[in-house]
Amino acid sequence: MVGIMNRISVKNPDDDDDRIYLTRPVTVLRLAEILGLKPHVMLAELMVQNVFAVLSDIVLDPIAKQIAQKHHRILIIRDEEPET
Numbered sequence: 001m002v003g004i005m006n007r008i009s010v011k012n013p014d015d016d017d018d019r020i021y022l023t024r025p026v027t028v029l030r031l032a033e034i035l036g037l038k039p040h041v042m043l044a045e046l047m048v049q050n051v052f053a054v055l056s057d058i059v060l061d062p063i064a065k066q067i068a069q070k071h072h073r074i075l076i077i078r079d080e081e082p083e084t
Contacts, residue, residue, distance in 0.1 A: 019074045026064045026077060035071050045070070067084040 020034050032042035032055075039055055045067050046053055053059070059067075061077055068075035 018072055018079055019076060020068065021076050021078060022064075023078050023080060026061065027055070027059045028053050028057055031059055031067065032063055035068060037071070042067075047066060 020032060022034060028042055028046065029039055032039045035042070037045075040061070043053065043055075046063070048065070049063055051059070051063060064077065065075045
């Protein structure tokens with residue numbers, strides 16, 4: 001379901017390595033997986049944002065992007081998989 005995760009580039013934070021891609025719907029579980037977080041940690045992060053959810057709930061785009069940014073990632077959300 002989730003491809004190879006990109007690693008953080010500490011030397012160059014503007015490197016493309018900090019971009020991650022998800023297609024809709026962005027659920028709590030999928031966001032946790034792509035950020036490399038345990039599901040209970042993602043739920044705690046959402047609670048800090050006053051979002052109370054279960055693993056199958058959909059995360060709003062701005063909140064998902066804000067959490068990704070906190071973990072030094074740029075989240076790009078697509079409506080469908082790009083054609084190769």
